[in-house]
Each structure stands twice: as C-alpha cells, then as structure tokens.
Ligand code: NAD
C-alpha cells in the first residue's frame with residue numbers, strides 16, 4: 001500500500017510502498033479515506049529537535065483520519081465491515097492508577113499514532129478496537145478527519161462553564177478558531193480571538209462570529225474597553241504556545257479567572273507566575289482529549305448544529321502531499337486535508 005513515511009534523518013516525507021499492517025485479535029483494520037495534517041506532522045516534516053529526538057525511522061506518520069472498517073480481529077464484536085469510523089490517536093495503557101480509575105487521558109503509558117507507532121497517512125491503518133469511534137451521518141468525511149484536533153478544542157473549552165462569560169482565546173490556529181466557535185456556540189457573552197497572523201484572523205471571521213485582534217497592530221486594553229469588558233476576561237483559552245500571548249492573557253484575566261493552557265511552547269519560556277498567583281487564577285493544562293467523553297460531547301455539538309466546516313481551507317489528493325505541507329508551512333491555510341481514494 002502507499003504511505004507517507006519519515007524514511008530517514010532528513011526534512012520531508014517520502015511516498016513509499018509499505019506492507020498493509022497486520023491486525024491482532026482486538027484490532028480493526030481501517031481503509032483510510034480522509035486524513036488531516038496536524039502541527040505535529042509539520043514538526044515531523046520539518047524535522048525539528050522534538051521530532052528528530054522522538055520519531056524512530058522509518059515511520060508512517062499522521063494521526064488525524066477517518067475511513068471505513070475493512071477487517072476486524074476475531075475478538076472484535078462491536079464493529080462491522082464498512083462502518084464509517086475515526087479513532088482516538090492516543091492509545092493508552094490500562095494498568096496505571098489513572099487508567100484503572102477510568103481517567104484514560106491521564107495514563108502515563110500512552111502511545112501516539114503516527115509518532116510512536118505507524119500512523120494514518122496510508123491506505124490502511126490498524127488500530128485497537130477500543131480506540132475506534134463510529135461516525136454518525138451528521139459528520140462529513142472531512143469533519144470526521146479533524147475530530148482529533150476538534151477534540152483538543154472541545155476538551156480545553158468545555159473545561160469551564162462558559163454561559164454568559166467573557167472569553168479570551170490566544171492563537172487563531174485551527175484549534176484556537178474551533179475553540180472560539182465552541183465558546184460562542186455554547187453561550188459565552190463576548191469572545192475575543194487574537195493572532196499575529198492576519199490570514200488566520202480573516203479565516204476565523206469566516207468560521208465564527210467573534211471579535212478578533214492582532215496584538216502587533218492593536219491594543220488589547222483598548223479592545224477590551226470597546227467590548228465593554230471592565231474587570232478582565234472570565235475564561236482564557238491559550239492556543240498559541242507563545243510567551244507573549246501567555247503574558248498578555250495573564251494580564252487580561254479577571255481575578256479568580258479560569259484558564260486552559262493547550263498551546264505548546266517550542267522551548268522553555270519566561271512566565272510571570274506571581275501575576276497568576278496575585279490574580280488567584282485557576283490554570284489547567286490540557287493534554288489530548290478526555291477519552292471518550294470529549295468525543296461524545298464534540299460529536300453532539302456538531303450534531304446539534306455547530307458548524308466548523310470552514311476551518312478546513314484546502315483539500316488535496318495524497319499524491320500532492322508536498323504542495324499541502326508547503327502551504328501549511330506558509331501559514332496561509334487553516335486545516336488541510338488529504339484524500340486517499
Ligand atoms: P497552530 O500553530 O496552527 O496555531 C497557533 C497560532 O498561534 C498561529 O496561528 C500563530 O500565528 C499564533 N500565535 C503565535 N504567536 C501569537 C501571539 N503572540 N498571540 C496570539 N497568537 C499567536 O496550531 P494549532 O494546530 O491550532 O494548535 C494550537 C497549539 O496547541 C499549538 O501550540 C500546538 O502545538 C498545541 N497542541 C497541543 C495539544 C495538547 O494536547 N496540549 C494538542 C494539539 C496541539
């Protein structure tokens with residue numbers, strides 16, 4: 001089968017012929033239909049310090065995908081050939097204290113698809129059945145392929161009661177835009193989304209009805225006054241990993257405000273912890289999705305009318321992967337999907 005493989009210690013990926021993965025008794029073989037490129041895949045493509053010290057070559061990459069069940073292991077009871085499915089990309093252990101308590105997203109033995117084991121940028125992928133999720137008809141193939149990053153947004157955003165609250169989202173990447181859309185959809189009063197990339201802010205305006213600000217060209221304080229936010233934002237969703245954005249968020253929060261930290265800084269950062277302490281902020285670090293409550297809530301949001309289709313800006317056939325990665329590296333795209341038909 002065809003697969004996009006990090007073949008050796010160098011930038012880029014190679015379109016290769018590899019064996020169709022074998023499935024174990026509890027696994028499902030999925031015929032991949034649509035995949036999406038994640039920031040993680042860009043790190044792997046660009047072969048930065050994190051990627052080169054984490055990925056063991058050769059590795060088929062990619063973890064955001066949907067497809068159809070093609071074969072099931074003998075012990076798999078709850079999936080049929082032809083089911084439309086996606087899958088949770090974090091394959092957790094089952095023996096730690098957290099896993100045994102049902103808190104699978106906190107299991108320390110978690111293995112990531114497309115990072116620690118062969119991934120989804122391929123014609124077929126083998127996944128443990130317990131990670132596979134059936135897709136309702138209300139979820140299109142394209143949206144089915146981005147439920148993983150949408151789940152990051154759902155997890156971070158729904159960590160707090162948003163009804164009537166004022167929300168600051170820093171970073172208008174796909175996850176920040178989806179977070180802003182969710183906040184607005186579930187009843188936040190005012191939502192402000194910031195980014196230093198105007199393309200991203202323009203995209204955000206197409207996806208959801210929120211205020212936007214480029215902090216390089218506009219003042220956050222003035223924007224807050226204009227929006228009628230007097231004491232600060234009640235909820236902060238940090239989706240950039242930028243030191244400047246984190247600093248700005250801490251300054252703009254209300255006393256006792258709630259913050260989700262999802263953005264990953266690329267290095268150690270300077271952080272004024274005393275500002276957070278004197279404001280008595282509640283800081284929650286977010287990793288992945290709550291398995292599987294986030295999947296349930298996210299699909300329910302879409303089923304009930306939340307529309308995030310426009311966050312997907314480009315669609316390519318997998319053979320055009322180089323164009324797709326170049327486009328994403330340029331910062332001029334939202335979510336980019338690859339089709340595998
Ligand atoms: P992305 O890189 O597409 O988006 C990040 C955005 O932040 C970019 O548009 C960038 O221009 C913007 N930004 C940079 N500096 C800024 C500043 N000073 N103020 C405001 N915005 C600024 O990433 P994404 O795919 O949307 O993911 C968001 C973040 O979450 C990334 O850091 C990613 O690595 C991280 N992530 C974390 C998890 C997790 O489990 N915690 C999972 C997936 C992604």
Ligand code: ZN
Nearest residue numbers: 038064148149
């Ligand atoms: Zn991802």
